[in-house]
Amino acid sequence: MSKQANVIAPSILSADFARLGEDTAKALAAGADWVHFDVMDNHYVPNLTMGPMVLKALRDYGITAPIDVHLMVKPVDRIVPDFAKAGASVISFHPEASEHVDRTIGLIKDSGCQAGLVFNPATSLDWLDYVMDKLDLILLMSVNPGFGGQKFIPSALDKLREVRRRIDESGRPIRLEIDGGVTAANIGEISAAGADTFVAGSAIFNAPDYQAVIQAMHQQLAAVRG
Numbered sequence: 199m200s201k202q203a204n205v206i207a208p209s210i211l212s213a214d215f216a217r218l219g220e221d222t223a224k225a226l227a228a229g230a231d232w233v234h235f236d237v238m239d240n241h242y243v244p245n246l247t248m249g250p251m252v253l254k255a256l257r258d259y260g261i262t263a264p265i266d267v268h269l270m271v272k273p274v275d276r277i278v279p280d281f282a283k284a285g286a287s288v289i290s291f292h293p294e295a296s297e298h299v300d301r302t303i304g305l306i307k308d309s310g311c312q313a314g315l316v317f318n319p320a321t322s323l324d325w326l327d328y329v330m331d332k333l334d335l336i337l338l339m340s341v342n343p344g345f346g347g348q349k350f351i352p353s354a355l356d357k358l359r360e361v362r363r364r365i366d367e368s369g370r371p372i373r374l375e376i377d378g379g380v381t382a383a384n385i386g387e388i389s390a391a392g393a394d395t396f397v398a399g400s401a402i403f404n405a406p407d408y409q410a411v412i413q414a415m416h417q418q419l420a421a422v423r424g
């Protein structure tokens with residue numbers, strides 16, 4: 199199984215919250231493919247962000263692109279149906295934040311969304327052993343979760359290579375997503391290590407020209423793919 203088509207997913211954690219609909223639409227018009235929606239609860243991670251009402255507001259505003267929800271919350275299950283109803287496309291969660299990982303994956307899929315599992319930089323990949331056949335996406339964190347604007351942790355590259363090997367061996371069309379410190383300067387190396395789905399927050403939203411950054415990212419990705 200080869201890689202899925204490249205996807206660039208701006209993390210709206212770094213968008214202008216006072217103009218969230220407009221800023222999200224601007225990133226999509228600039229060439230982004232998905233919207234990455236970071237949900238933080240001030241419990242599992244030390245920050246507090248957005249819930250299902252904000253996601254629904256984006257849908258009501260007219261955002262039709264896939265919305266990729268990254269739950270950094272504990273407990274996980276009781277909020278899943280609300281995000282599905284609000285219009286989430288993919289819902290990913292951290293295995294150590296769920297009481298029953300297999301049940302949470304089933305809950306996400308029964309809600310009509312694709313399911314992803316997220317690994318912090320120091321979280322073991324052992325969690326994959328029994329659920330790989332049920333996942334649509336694996337998200338590797340290349341920073342410790344909680345904040346945008348951090349530096350990419352290089353050990354994520356080896357982890358990407360290992361997960362890419364496991365995905366290829368599985369023969370299933372599982373997306374391999376990377377999140378944290380992704381820029382136009384390192385996206386090529388990250389892609390070469392096996393990622394096909396790239397979350398970037400500050401690199402896009404802190405730039406004066408979103409289109410120039412997204413174009414530069416796509417150029418680097420095209421060079422890797424030959």
Ligand SMILES: O=C(CO)[C@@H](O)[C@H](O)COP(=O)(O)O
Nearest residue numbers: 343344346347378379399400
């Ligand atoms: O989930 C998180 C942080 O917990 C990420 O999605 C960040 O928001 C990525 O931001 P940058 O590192 O690209 O600025």
